Amino acid sequence: xxxxxxxxxxxxxxxxxxxxxxxxxxxxxxxxxxxxxxxxxxxxxxxxxxxxxxxxxxxxxxxxxxxxxxxxxxxxxxxxxxxxxxxxxxxxxxxxxxxxxxxxxxxxxxxxxxxxxxxxxxxxxxxxxxxxxxxxxxxxxxxxxxxxxxxxxxxxxxxxxxxxxxxxxxxxxxxxxxxxxxxxxxxxxxxxxxxxxxxxxxxxxxxxxxxxxxxxxxxxxxxxxxxxxxxxxxxxxxxxxxxxxxxxxxxxxxxxxxxxxxxxxxxxxxxxxxxxxxxxxxxxxxxxxxxxxxx
Numbered sequence: 704x705x706x707x708x709x710x711x712x713x714x715x716x717x718x719x720x721x722x723x724x725x726x727x728x729x730x731x732x733x734x735x736x737x738x739x740x741x742x743x744x745x746x747x748x749x750x751x752x753x754x755x756x757x758x759x760x761x762x763x764x765x766x767x768x769x770x771x772x773x774x775x776x777x778x779x780x781x782x783x784x785x786x787x788x789x790x791x792x793x794x795x796x797x798x799x800x801x802x803x804x805x806x807x808x809x810x811x812x813x814x815x816x817x818x819x820x821x822x823x824x825x826x827x828x829x830x831x832x833x834x835x836x837x838x839x840x841x842x843x844x845x846x847x848x849x850x851x852x853x854x855x856x857x858x859x860x861x862x863x864x865x866x867x868x869x870x871x872x873x874x875x876x877x878x879x880x881x882x883x884x885x886x887x888x889x890x891x892x893x894x895x896x897x898x899x900x901x902x903x904x905x906x907x908x909x910x911x912x913x914x915x916x917x918x919x920x921x922x923x924x925x926x927x928x929x930x931x932x933x934x935x936x937x938x939x940x941x942x943x944x945x946x947x948x949x950x951x952x953x954x955x956x957x958x959x960x961x962x963x964x965x966x967x968x969x970x971x972x973x974x975x976x977x978x979x980x981x982x983x984x985x986x987x988x989x990x991x992x993x994x995x996x997x998x
Contacts, residue, residue, distance in 0.1 A: 710969040714962055721958035728951035734844055735880060735944035742877055742937040749934035756927045761895040770920040771863055772928065775892050781869040782816045783808065784858060786935050787824035788943045789840055796875055796883055796946035797823045803885035804873045805832065820854060820936065844940065848933055855929035862891045874935035875942035881949065883942035890931050
């Protein structure tokens with residue numbers, strides 16, 4: 704059994720750790736609120752942009768591709784844009800999105816190249832998966848849209864040059880502060896929308912273009928793809944801060960419970976020590992009495 708000194712040292716160490724986790728929880732909560740507000744503000748625009756791109760892709764499936772990014776072709780080589788945090792201490796969030804990406808990669812019949820956004824995904828696939836063709840890290844907690852431009856430009860140029868026939872995006876979808884879900888979906892070529900899924904009231908079979916279709920789509924389609932990657936990054940950031948806040952809260956609660964258990968053990972050891980010392984004193988007194996009586 705540990706000595707009282709060792710137990711006091713452990714209690715002090717756990718208390719110091721709980722102060723750190725409590726501070727990290729407060730910081731993550733503040734970042735989570737900002738990230739949540741941003742992701743909820745941009746989500747309607749990203750969803751509508753994807754809806755427009757999906758409607759345009761339906762024209763390509765009908766035999767007329769209004770833009771090269773809508774061209775459906777046989778997949779020989781594909782790429783996977785994986786968005787993960789740069790830092791750890793986020794509970795199971797990092798493991799879940801990497802597990803989903805790795806599972807998707809193993810299901811592909813053709814080689815799947817990785818474009819990692821974030822240090823955690825880069826480190827995992829550099830050690831176990833390989834196939835990393837590009838990496839991006841340190842985008843910050845509040846990245847502007849310009850931070851995504853090199854990623855989207857790389858993806859779009861590779862698709863237009865036919866280096867890749869399909870581009871997939873993996874990230875963690877922010878559902879609530881207590882729930883995050885890994886998502887894997889195809890962003891290039893844009894998949895045609897199914898009218899039955901959106902409802903006939905929201906389905907528009909054609910658009911009127913001004914000034915003309917080619918000029919408008921040449922500017923619009925790369926922006927729509929860029930918005931999807933940016934929204935995936937915002938979703939991942941909100942999920943990261945939420946997961947880290949909950950992880951630090953659980954760590955603080957566990958530290959409090961551990962301090963309580965250690966304190967109880969310390970009191971038990973102290974009581975046992977006092978009892979033993981009292982027995983030793985009593986035994987000594989009794990031995991001294993018997994020594995005097997015998998003498």
